[in-house]
Amino acid sequence: MTNTWLRCLLSILLGVSLSLATASATRPHIIFILADDLGWDDVGYHGSVMKTPYIDALAAEGVTLENYYMPSLCTPSRSVLLTGRYEIHTGLQHGTILMMQPLCLPLDEITLPQKLKEEGYDTHMVGKWHLGFYRKECLPNNRGFDSFLGFYQAMGDHFYHNISASPGHFNGFDFRRNNDVVADQYAGKYSTHPLFLYLSFQAVHTPLQVPSRYAELYNDLIPNDEDRRIYAGMVTCMDEAVGYVTTVLKQSALWENSVVIFSTVRGGKGTLYEGGVRGVGFVTSPLLHEQVRGTINHELIHISDWFPTLTRLAGGDLMGGGRLDGYNQWETISQGTPSLRTEILLNIDPLYTAVRNLRDDPWAESTCFNVSMRAAIRVGDWKLITGGAGNGSWIPPTESGIAALHPERRNGRSVQLYNVHVDPYERMDYSHERPDIAEELLQRLGHYYRTSVPPNFPQQEVRSADPANYGGVWSPWA
Structure with missing residues (x-):
């Protein structure tokens, strides 16, 4: 230092x-x-x-x-x-x-x-x-x-x-x-x-x-x-x-x-x-x-x-x-x-929707929340994820010698439900076994979505923001 x-x-x-x-x-x-x-x-x-x-x-x-x-x-x-x-x-x-x-x-x-x-x-x-x-x-x-x-x-x-x-x-x-x-x-x-x-x-x-x-x-x-x-x-x-x-x-x-x-x-x-x-x-x-x-x-x-x-x-x-x-x-x-x-909203992103075959998905017609949107919530020990959650692989440190695990893609499954207290690695999906809990958490997601504002994600202004305009320094441009 x-x-x-x-x-x-x-x-x-x-x-x-x-x-x-x-x-x-x-x-x-x-x-x-x-x-x-x-x-x-x-x-x-x-x-x-x-x-x-x-x-x-x-x-x-x-x-x-x-x-x-x-x-x-x-x-x-x-x-x-x-x-x-x-x-x-x-x-x-x-x-x-x-x-x-x-x-x-x-x-x-x-x-x-x-x-x-x-x-x-x-x-x-x-x-x-x-x-x-x-x-x-x-x-x-x-x-x-x-x-x-x-x-x-x-x-x-x-x-x-x-x-x-x-x-x-x-x-x-x-x-x-x-x-x-x-x-x-x-x-x-x-x-x-x-x-x-x-x-x-x-x-x-x-x-x-x-x-x-x-x-x-x-x-x-x-x-x-x-x-x-x-x-x-x-x-x-x-x-x-x-x-x-x-x-x-x-x-x-x-x-x-x-x-x-x-x-x-x-x-x-x-x-x-x-x-x-x-x-x-x-x-x-x-x-x-x-x-x-x-x-x-x-x-x-x-x-x-x-x-x-x-x-x-x-x-x-x-x-x-x-x-x-x-x-x-x-x-x-x-x-x-x-x-x-007792609960934490982990996000709702309506600009990220999963494109999947939901024909056989029991949650596809949910009236309380659009399950194709990327979203997640934890309520008590339960955690619900909808849409495309991101990379679900388990990647151990290289020095551990343990091989990475890459779960199969969850085609046709727009809702995942985990008990993260007993299963912090999120391996056991309870969405089919406990539809009552899944429905309860979907209702909470629906509640939060109704309070949300639209995402603000404008196009980049490349010509105006170019640092070459400001002596090679990233600077305010508007």
């Missing part, structure tokens, strides 16, 4: 400390760490060969969330985190925001940092935005963050921070401090090293890149898969950065009044099976009740719950915005009380 990054983090954290001290001595510092594309088995405390000692230690002294869900793609996950609203209610339920798409998180949505600023908080962000940048109004500094150090796009080069819309075409630089391009200062510095209160890591998203010393840690553990070694190195490098966060907090005496949240943005990309929507999450804080420290929480938690949970923890109210889909889960996390939610 460079001294530049460490000084940046220290100045931010110490500045926040002074600001909060004048506002209220009881309001905690909030550090939200978001890892991108980290899989369920890619942390040491879940039995992985990945070396994550800092993450493991934080999880061990906090509360691990083992029934923690989020959307299956980058943009929807971030939108839900910052608004507390399902993606079906913001129009971001179909895919991620593309590089040249005139689209961003709707400007009338109230964001989490805006709510925290109402309570006197300084709000800062480092890392990946991916909520749209085609207009200046869409940028982090205009959505509630006092400062921003990072990048607007999805998957730029981890070292040099350039990204192309397609190989050899529309290449541009993407790294800024607030609205200013900082090519000279940060080019060549690995993007997982900066640290912050809302620390939205680029790691472990593609492209697979890491300083060689991290990948070399896995030469013996993962001998026959270079990509896997690089990925593992990215995980360990990110873990090291997480360690710097807690070190700075403790050295600056902020720790005793801090809440650290670690969350992944799904592992398996674009699938509604558990590998795509169930993530790694934990909360560590001296403010947790002693009896829950070091425990595993099996209650249902969704990424939308952070908005109301952290707003209320900061002393704010939840009035004045749109209807929230999240719940204040602080008592569930800090005291072990039952979750306030």
Whole structure:
């Protein structure tokens, strides 16, 4: 880690400390760490060969969330985190925001940092935005963050921070401090090293890149898969950065009044099976009740719950915005009380419909929900999936020596029903054996669909968005 990054983090954290001290001595510092594309088995405390000692230690002294869900793609996950609203209610339920798409998180949505600023908080962000940048109004500094150090796009080069819309075409630089391009200062510095209160890591998203010393840690553990070694190195490098966060907090005496949240943005990309929507999450804080420290929480938690949970923890109210889909889960996390939610909508995407022969499908004529649409919901221990759910293969780590399993295509079966408590790998489909439960969950999907807004997914504006128009830098164009 460079001294530049460490000084940046220290100045931010110490500045926040002074600001909060004048506002209220009881309001905690909030550090939200978001890892991108980290899989369920890619942390040491879940039995992985990945070396994550800092993450493991934080999880061990906090509360691990083992029934923690989020959307299956980058943009929807971030939108839900910052608004507390399902993606079906913001129009971001179909895919991620593309590089040249005139689209961003709707400007009338109230964001989490805006709510925290109402309570006197300084709000800062480092890392990946991916909520749209085609207009200046869409940028982090205009959505509630006092400062921003990072990048607007999805998957730029981890070292040099350039990204192309397609190989050899529309290449541009993407790294800024607030609205200013900082090519000279940060080019060549690995993007997982900066640290912050809302620390939205680029790691472990593609492209697979890491300083060689991290990948070399896995030469013996993962001998026959270079990509896997690089990925593992990215995980360990990110873990090291997480360690710097807690070190700075403790050295600056902020720790005793801090809440650290670690969350992944799904592992398996674009699938509604558990590998795509169930993530790694934990909360560590001296403010947790002693009896829950070091425990595993099996209650249902969704990424939308952070908005109301952290707003209320900061002393704010939840009035004045749109209807929230999240719940204040602080008592569930800090005291072990039952979750306030019994169900989680995992998405409804009407732009993705499965083309299948449904002639013999008993659910094809369902009156409560169009089962050709890609959708999923969990209610209690049951999970229902409709339409094309995405890749359902089980892909074990290469170092395990276990062969991948590729289930047969479910032709003529538009509805799948699983008990994910006893069958987390979703091998046993109960849709024919328990039509009563399937019907109940279809009705819930129908309820949510009636509350949804149409997906907003416009065509890309290639000529207007071309970074060549802006000195080779990805920039707002509208």
